[in-house]
Amino acid sequence: MLLPSRLVQRFFPIVLILMLAIFSAVYFYSVPFIKEKVYEIERNSSRIALDNIFTLADRMYADTESFRQQAMESHKQRLKVVVSMAESYLDQVSRQVRDGELTNQQARRVVFEMIRRFKSQDGDYIWVASYDSRFLAHPDERFDGMDASDLENIEGVVVLPQIVQLAVSKGEGFYQYKWNRLEGDQQLDKLSYVKNYPQWGFVLGSGIYLDDVDQELEDKRNRAVEELRESFKALRVAKTGYLFIFDAKTNMLIHPNPNIDGTNIEDLLNPVTGKSIADDLIAVADTGKELYYKWDKPDDQGNYIHEKLSLVRYLKGFDWYICSSVYVDELKASSELLSERILTIALISMLVAIAMAFFFIYWVTNPIKQMADTALRVSRGELTASVGFRRDDELGILAQTFDDMVDRLRDNIQNLDEKVNNRTVELELTNQKLIETIKSRIEAQDALALIEERQRIILDLLPAQVAYVDHELIFRFVNSHYASYVGRDKQEIIGHALEQVSRHHYQTMLEQITQALSGQESTGEYSQWSDGQELITKRFLTPCRDNAGRVVGVLLVALDVTTEKHAEKKLLEAQRMSAVGHLAGGLAHDFNNLLSIIIGNLMAAADKYQGDQLLQGYLNPSVRAARRSADITSRLLAFSRRQPLAPLRCDIQTLIQETIELLRSSLPSHLELIYEPIEINHLPFVDPGRLEDALVNLVLNAKEAMPKGGKIRFYVEELSVTDELILMDETVVPGNYIRISVADEGTGFTAEAKRLAFEPFFTTRPGGAGTGLGLSMVYGFVKQSDGYIHVASEPGAGATVSLLLPSVYVASLSDERGVSSEISTDLKGKLALLVEDDDDVRQVVREMLISTGFNVIEASEAKEAIELIELLEDIYCLVSDVRLRGALNGFDIADCFRSYHQELPVVLMTGYAFDETLQRRAGNEYYVLRKPFDINELKEVFSVKYNNNSGASTDEPT
Incomplete structure (x- = not known):
C-alpha cells in the first residue's frame, strides 16, 4: 500500500485541526449571537406592531378631538343662525310698526308669541329676557314671564343676570351654565348664544345641551373601537401572538378571545404574581419593560403553565391600555430552527472541505517528494538523474526547470577547467593595468590637494561662516570666519564633535542638522546680541551624498543678514x-x-x-x-501717522500740570499723579493737543496696570544728542530733544506685550476689552512728530514709557499775533x-x-x-x-x-x-x-x- 508522504502526514493533521478550530470558533462565536438576535427581532416585531396600533389609536383620538371641536363650532354657528332667523322676524315686525300696521305693544305681543311657539327641527328653542332679568317669552311655561333675577341653578349660580349683563356689555356672545331641558327637571350643561337688541329693550338667546354633543362624540369613539377591532383580526405577532385593549376601568374593549372580549378582567389573576393581571399590565405601561406571566394555550386551555410576554402602552386621550401578548417558546422557535440549519450546513461544508484539503495536499506534495528524491541522487553524483514526471502547472514547470539545471550543471563542470586557464591570463594583464592606475591616482591626489588648498583660501575670504561635518557630526572643515565665530583655532575644531566645540551652537542647529542628515535641505534664521546690538544670521544646511546617494555629511553656510533684515x-x-x-x-x-x-x-x-x-x-x-466719535477718527489717524498736526512751541510745564488737573478728578482716589517742574531752556515743537492726548492715554494705561492703586510720576528732561547712543525704538538722529517719561508702579509689561505694545488693536485687558489704539496712537503721534519712543518694564516691577520729541530754544520763536x-x-x-x-x-x-x-x-x-x-x-x-x-x-x-x-x-x-x-x-x-x-x-x-x-x-x- 502506497503511504502518503511525510509532508502529507505532517501538514494534513495541522490543516484538520485548524479547520476544526475555525469551525468551533465560528459556531460558538456566531450561533449564540444569531439565536439572540433572532429572538430580539421576534420580540421587536411585537413592539413594532404595538407601536403601530398605538399610533393608529392616537391618531383616532386626535380625529375624535378634532370632530368634537368641529361639532361644537357647527352647533355655535347653528345657534347664530337660529337667532338670526328670529332677528329677521323682528326686522319684519319693526317695518310693520314703522308702516303703522302695528303698535309697539301689539308688535311685542306678536314677537313674544312667535318665540314661545318657535322650535327648530334640531330641537332648538328661543327665549327673551328683559334687562331686569325677567323672562318675557320662554317655551317652557315654568319660566315664561318669571322674574329670574334671583333664580339659582343646582350649582347655586344666578344665571340669567349674568347672561343679560354679558349681552348688554358685549352685544353678543356665548355663555355656559346648567339648565333644565324643556318640561324636564334634570339640569344639564348648556351653551347659549345671546344677543342684545337695544331697539327692543331685551336680550334674545338660544342654546344647546352639551350632552347631545357628548353623545355624538361617544358614537364617534365607538366607531373608532370597531375600526380597531377589524384591524386586530388580521394582525398576528409571531405565530399565535395577538394585541388587545382594555380601559382604565379594566373593561376589555378588544380581545380575539370571545370569552374575554367585552368582559371586566379585574378578577383575572396572574399565576406568577397572584395579583390581578390587569393591575400588572397597568404597572408596566409605557415603562419599556415587558410583563412576564403564564397563561394557557388555545390547544391546552385551562393549563396556565405557558410563558408569555406582554408590552403595554397607555393612550391618555381614550384612557386605554393597548397590549401585546406573545408566547416565549414561539419567540425562540425561529432562532432555534435557524441555529440548527446553520449547524447542519457548517458540518456538511467542513466535511467537504476536509476531503478537498486531503486531496489537494496529496496532489501538491507527491511531486515535491519525487523532486526531493531526484535532488538526493544528484547530490550523490548521479548527474544523469531526472524527476520523471511532466505536468502543465507550476509544479511541472518546477520539475522541468530542475532537470534543465542538472543538465547545465553537468555542462558547467566540464567547461570549468578551460575557464580557469583563460581567467589566469586575464588576471596577469589586469595586474599590469592596476600598477599604471595607482601611479595615475597618486598624481591625481597631488592635483586634488592643490585644488583643495585653493578652495580653503577662497572659503576663508568669503564673508560667510562655512563648515562641514560628517554623518557623526565630526568637523572635517571650517573656514576662518566660522573659527572666529566660535572663538577657536581651526586645529581645535577639525576632528572634534560639534557638541564639544560649541554646545550652544549644537543645540540651536540640532533640528536643522537632523533634517539635513535625513536628506532635506533647510534654511533658518537666528539672532544674538553682541555689544548691545542684535545680530541676525541666516543659516543654510545642505546634505552631502556619496555615489550611492547616502548622506555622508552636512555643509553649513551662515550669512550675516542684520542690515538686510x-x-x-x-x-x-x-x-x-x-x-x-x-x-x-x-x-x-x-x-x-x-x-x-x-x-x-x-x-x-x-x-x-x-x-x-x-x-x-x-x-x-x-x-x-x-464729538467723541470724531475723536475716535482722530485716534485712527494718529496711529496711522496721517493725523494732520499743527506743531508749535509747547509750554510742557503748563501742559503737564493742566493734564494732571484734568485727570485728577476722573481717577480713583487711590491713584496719585506726581510731577516736579524743573527749569528748562528748550520746549518741544509739537502739536500740543495731540501731546496732551498722548499723555492722557499713557496715564489711563498706567491706571489699568495698577488696580490696587499707586503713584504715577511725570519726568521732563532736556537732551542734546550728538553721537551718544540713547536706547529708544530706533537710532536717534543728532539734535536737541525733550524727553517726557510717564512711570507707574503697576504690573509691568510681559515680553510679548512689549513686543506688540505699539500694534494697533492689541490689548492686554481681560476679555479683549478696550480698543487697543492707546499706545498705537501715541506711537503714531510720536513718529509723525519726528520723535522716538521707548518702553522700559519688567513683569511686576512697573513700567516707564519715554517720549523723545524735537525741541527748540525758547527765545527762537516769536509771540503769536492776536486776532479778533x-x-x-x-x-x-x-x-x-x-x-x-x-x-x-x-x-x-x-x-x-x-x-x-x-x-x-x-x-x-x-x-x-x-x-x-x-x-x-x-x-x-x-x-x-x-x-x-x-x-x-x-x-x-x-x-x-x-x-x-x-x-x-x-x-x-x-x-x-x-x-x-x-x-x-x-x-x-x-x-x-x-x-x-x-x-x-x-x-x-x-x-x-x-x-x-x-x-x-x-x-x-x-
Whole structure:
C-alpha cells in the first residue's frame, strides 16, 4: 500500500485541526449571537406592531378631538343662525310698526308669541329676557314671564343676570351654565348664544345641551373601537401572538378571545404574581419593560403553565391600555430552527472541505517528494538523474526547470577547467593595468590637494561662516570666519564633535542638522546680541551624498543678514502704516461727512430750542457723543501717522500740570499723579493737543496696570544728542530733544506685550476689552512728530514709557499775533458760494452760513460752481469741499475763484485724513476746515483767519 508522504502526514493533521478550530470558533462565536438576535427581532416585531396600533389609536383620538371641536363650532354657528332667523322676524315686525300696521305693544305681543311657539327641527328653542332679568317669552311655561333675577341653578349660580349683563356689555356672545331641558327637571350643561337688541329693550338667546354633543362624540369613539377591532383580526405577532385593549376601568374593549372580549378582567389573576393581571399590565405601561406571566394555550386551555410576554402602552386621550401578548417558546422557535440549519450546513461544508484539503495536499506534495528524491541522487553524483514526471502547472514547470539545471550543471563542470586557464591570463594583464592606475591616482591626489588648498583660501575670504561635518557630526572643515565665530583655532575644531566645540551652537542647529542628515535641505534664521546690538544670521544646511546617494555629511553656510533684515523691517512697517493710513483716511472721509451732518443738525436744533430744557437734555449728550466719535477718527489717524498736526512751541510745564488737573478728578482716589517742574531752556515743537492726548492715554494705561492703586510720576528732561547712543525704538538722529517719561508702579509689561505694545488693536485687558489704539496712537503721534519712543518694564516691577520729541530754544520763536474773534457786521447779506456733492452735508453747511449772516448759492459739482463764478460778480466768498465727484476738485474751483476775486476769502472743507492736494497746495493761502465742524468753528474762520474789512488772510496757511 502506497503511504502518503511525510509532508502529507505532517501538514494534513495541522490543516484538520485548524479547520476544526475555525469551525468551533465560528459556531460558538456566531450561533449564540444569531439565536439572540433572532429572538430580539421576534420580540421587536411585537413592539413594532404595538407601536403601530398605538399610533393608529392616537391618531383616532386626535380625529375624535378634532370632530368634537368641529361639532361644537357647527352647533355655535347653528345657534347664530337660529337667532338670526328670529332677528329677521323682528326686522319684519319693526317695518310693520314703522308702516303703522302695528303698535309697539301689539308688535311685542306678536314677537313674544312667535318665540314661545318657535322650535327648530334640531330641537332648538328661543327665549327673551328683559334687562331686569325677567323672562318675557320662554317655551317652557315654568319660566315664561318669571322674574329670574334671583333664580339659582343646582350649582347655586344666578344665571340669567349674568347672561343679560354679558349681552348688554358685549352685544353678543356665548355663555355656559346648567339648565333644565324643556318640561324636564334634570339640569344639564348648556351653551347659549345671546344677543342684545337695544331697539327692543331685551336680550334674545338660544342654546344647546352639551350632552347631545357628548353623545355624538361617544358614537364617534365607538366607531373608532370597531375600526380597531377589524384591524386586530388580521394582525398576528409571531405565530399565535395577538394585541388587545382594555380601559382604565379594566373593561376589555378588544380581545380575539370571545370569552374575554367585552368582559371586566379585574378578577383575572396572574399565576406568577397572584395579583390581578390587569393591575400588572397597568404597572408596566409605557415603562419599556415587558410583563412576564403564564397563561394557557388555545390547544391546552385551562393549563396556565405557558410563558408569555406582554408590552403595554397607555393612550391618555381614550384612557386605554393597548397590549401585546406573545408566547416565549414561539419567540425562540425561529432562532432555534435557524441555529440548527446553520449547524447542519457548517458540518456538511467542513466535511467537504476536509476531503478537498486531503486531496489537494496529496496532489501538491507527491511531486515535491519525487523532486526531493531526484535532488538526493544528484547530490550523490548521479548527474544523469531526472524527476520523471511532466505536468502543465507550476509544479511541472518546477520539475522541468530542475532537470534543465542538472543538465547545465553537468555542462558547467566540464567547461570549468578551460575557464580557469583563460581567467589566469586575464588576471596577469589586469595586474599590469592596476600598477599604471595607482601611479595615475597618486598624481591625481597631488592635483586634488592643490585644488583643495585653493578652495580653503577662497572659503576663508568669503564673508560667510562655512563648515562641514560628517554623518557623526565630526568637523572635517571650517573656514576662518566660522573659527572666529566660535572663538577657536581651526586645529581645535577639525576632528572634534560639534557638541564639544560649541554646545550652544549644537543645540540651536540640532533640528536643522537632523533634517539635513535625513536628506532635506533647510534654511533658518537666528539672532544674538553682541555689544548691545542684535545680530541676525541666516543659516543654510545642505546634505552631502556619496555615489550611492547616502548622506555622508552636512555643509553649513551662515550669512550675516542684520542690515538686510533691519531694512526689510522698516520697509514692512512703512508699507503696513501706509496701508492702514489709506484705510483710516477712507474711513475718516465717510465718517467725518456723517458727523458733519449729525453735529450740524444737533447744534442747529440746540440753538433754535434753547428755551426747551427737556430737549436740551437730549441734544447736549448727543453732541458730546458725536464729538467723541470724531475723536475716535482722530485716534485712527494718529496711529496711522496721517493725523494732520499743527506743531508749535509747547509750554510742557503748563501742559503737564493742566493734564494732571484734568485727570485728577476722573481717577480713583487711590491713584496719585506726581510731577516736579524743573527749569528748562528748550520746549518741544509739537502739536500740543495731540501731546496732551498722548499723555492722557499713557496715564489711563498706567491706571489699568495698577488696580490696587499707586503713584504715577511725570519726568521732563532736556537732551542734546550728538553721537551718544540713547536706547529708544530706533537710532536717534543728532539734535536737541525733550524727553517726557510717564512711570507707574503697576504690573509691568510681559515680553510679548512689549513686543506688540505699539500694534494697533492689541490689548492686554481681560476679555479683549478696550480698543487697543492707546499706545498705537501715541506711537503714531510720536513718529509723525519726528520723535522716538521707548518702553522700559519688567513683569511686576512697573513700567516707564519715554517720549523723545524735537525741541527748540525758547527765545527762537516769536509771540503769536492776536486776532479778533468777532464776526464783522459787513458779512451780513454777503453772497457765499457753497460747493458740496453730499446733499445732506450741503444742507447743514448752508444753514450754518445763513446763521452766520451770509446769503448762500449752492452747487453740487465743480463744473456748475465754475459756471456760477463766471456768471456772478457779487460772490463774496467760496466754501467748497476738497473731494468732489468728477475730474475737478475744490482746489480747481478755488483757483478759478481767485482768478476773478483775488482778495476774497476761500474756505476749503475736507473729511479726508490726508489729501495729496493739500500737499500740493501747502504754500497757498487757502484755509482748510476739517470735518466735522460746528457753526462756532465756521464763524472763527471768518473772524480769526480772514480780515473782514479787506478779505485778506491774517494767518499762515494751513
